[in-house]
Amino acid sequence: MLNYEAFDHLPFDHLHIDTPVEKWMTPEPYVVHPYQTLKEATDLLNAHHIYSVPVVSDQRTLLGLITKSTLIQAFFKSCNLETPVSYVMETEFATISPKDKIDKAIQMRDGCLPVVDSDKKLLGIITRTDILKANAFYLQYFRDTIDHVEILKLVLNSAYEGVVVIDQTCKIIEFNEAYCRFVGKSRDAIIGKDVREVIENTRLHIVVKNGTEERGFIQRIQGHDMIVHRIPIFNGKKVVGAIGMLIFQDVTQLYHILGRVHDARQKPSENEFVFSERDLYHLNKIIGTSAAMLSAKRLAKKAAVTPATVLITGESGTGKEVFAQAIHDMSAFSDGPLISVNCAAIPENLLETELFGYEEGAFTDARRGGKPGRFEQADNGTIFLDEIGDMPLLMQAKILRVLQERVVERVGGTNRKKINVRIIAATNRDMESMVESGQFREDLYYRINIIRLHLPPLRERTEDIPKLINHFIHQYSSAFGIAEKKVSKAAMLILQAYNWHGNVREIINLCEMLVCLTEQAEISPEDLPKNIRHKVAAAHQLSVDEVESNIKAVMDQQEKLLILETLKQTSGNKAAAARLLNIQRSTLYMKMKKHNLQ
């Protein structure tokens, strides 16, 4: 490591490789005068371990140079020690001007190079040590520059947006990792190529030509509408290149942002829908009006209007497939099929032929005429890759190719078929940690995680539970031709307090069981499965009986408040209150007596 203190006297801030000699010279060198003796000159050279010394007049005009070899030659010629140096000094030697570039000093012959001004006045000397210092400094300077370039590369590569830099001949000189991921090519395969060969519909070559900036343009790349900026790079007045930036990974992200701005401005109530009749038809099949569900429905609608890939995440049974269906039904792909593939259910050795199909003769049992794969079947429609987190790594690489190129090739075949497919993937696994642990390819993750739709578990949206239960009780009652049963308030409170690890799927199973097995018209806490009642009690550290008596107390309190509220409304008129509550007057009297309201 170079010690910078050695250069403290130098103005490094503005240093450049061709700095002048005056920055590096030794400013007040040892000198001898022409009338000094050879002995004095010899003593000076020996005392300071130097090879040469300039000879100057009293006004510091450079007259000659005394070197060790001049002295040796003088003694051979029998000059005595008292001879003045002017008799033997060199008069033919190189000098350098203070404004000359330091690299000119490299031709030095005599151990030192006098630095003189136009009047031949000595300003300093350049010694070998000065040249070594300059070299060492530049070496460090270049190392630092390389470090800076590395830092810039790091910054560029950690940018979330795609960045491309081209020179004035349209050759790509920089291409960051985000962009590489997006176009699915390695940096090495891209650097040096003409930008028009790498980026579809680019206009960077035009920007380099006319030097006009283009901001916020929409550019179609790989089937997606992308927002881009194109900025010319100037050196003085000359355009020397251009930078292209992919600002949003996809326009849908802009739609999200616009949606958020819109939401913030409008502050719509949670129940307010701005969907068409057709959207409502599809979305209303998804039961739930909790804030989380409404925002998931809005996002699904926004995703449906773009062809972008959607990744739906959420625990098992939260409705990922239901949302995939709704997105498909509301999208421009709805005239085509929705093909579902459960990546976890198909054995690894069959997954490739299942997804990509095979040609006749591809393997021993191959069907005559071959078989199209799921991707081909989904052409002009949607493919739903369920449990994508369980897909083997080898298959992930193949899927990535399809996502990048939108082309499929059957197993055992050579034809590549272009497909137009919207992709929806779903998983209940933690994709980010799978990527971190290397179980899921990072490049594929970026490809599918364009629009992220997360479905929270039921226990985080308990207000949806009564609606789901009533919906499925109604559905099963009519399917089985059984008179519809009502879930009592107490039973509903227990169901809302339950954990529902199986989410909606578990609710459906329970409703089927309750419709079939409950004999009374009302489903009460005792009709609920024991495990549900016990788990709710355990979660509250109570016994089952305590839970039920607590619920009864809560309900009694609610009933009392309701009666008081209604009587207030009717100014104490009991007949009117009974009418409002839709109960007999005698029942109201009975309840008022129970709650000590008389």
Ligand SMILES: Nc1ncnc2c1ncn2[C@@H]1O[C@H](COP(=O)(O)OP(=O)(O)OP(=O)(O)O)[C@@H](O)[C@H]1O
């Ligand atoms: N909000 C909902 N409204 C109506 N039905 C729903 C809702 N959510 C889920 N379902 C129903 O619940 C069942 C499970 O849903 P779905 O298969 O979509 O869940 P999933 O998240 O894909 O589960 P898995 O991860 O196990 O595949 C399905 O029968 C589905 O129709």
